[in-house]
Structure formats: C-alpha cells, structure tokens
Amino acid sequence: MKETLHQKLVAAFHPLHLEVIDQSAAHHGHKEAGSGGNSHFKIILVSKAFEGKSPLERHRLVYECLAEEIKQIHAVQLDLRPTL
Numbered sequence: 001m002k003e004t005l006h007q008k009l010v011a012a013f014h015p016l017h018l019e020v021i022d023q024s025a026a027h028h029g030h031k032e033a034g035s036g037g038n039s040h041f042k043i044i045l046v047s048k049a050f051e052g053k054s055p056l057e058r059h060r061l062v063y064e065c066l067a068e069e070i071k072q073i074h075a076v077q078l079d080l081r082p083t084l
C-alpha cells in the first residue's frame with residue numbers, strides 16, 4: 001500500500017518532497033488497525049500544484065487522487081504544502 005500511495009502521488013503531483021510513512025505499527029491492537037498493517041499513514045507532500053490552493057482544496061486533491069486506496073485505510077494524516 002505504501003508504494004502504491006507513493007507512486008500515485010508522484011504521478012499526480014510531481015512533488016518537490018514526498019514522505020509516505022506507515023504508522024500502522026503504532027496502532028497495533030486497535031480494532032480498526034486490522035492484523036496486516038497498512039491502516040494508518042502520514043503523508044508529507046510538497047508540490048507546486050498546491051500553490052494558490054487553500055488547505056481544504058489541497059486535501060480534496062489528494063483524496064481524489066487516492067480515492068480507491070483511502071477506502072482501504074483507516075486513517076491518513078496529511079501535511080500538504082506548496083513550498084519547502
């Protein structure tokens with residue numbers, strides 16, 4: 001899942017910086033975490049595609065890009081910026 005998220009974000013946003021961090025292990029034992037991981041992610045994404053966009057618009061763009069994957073993830077934390 002982590003690699004899929006990374007690939008889709010690179011293709012859609014041509015990031016200046018991208019980190020996809022699997023935080024599932026920190027949520028081990030939570031009912032929603034499941035047994036296989038891939039349930040909690042943090043995404044740090046810096047892209048010129050976000051210039052002039054509000055934080056809400058940035059989030060919507062990422063959710064749209066990852067629509068299918070989001071259905072399989074319990075939680076995703078987004079840090080989206082137009083510049084470093």
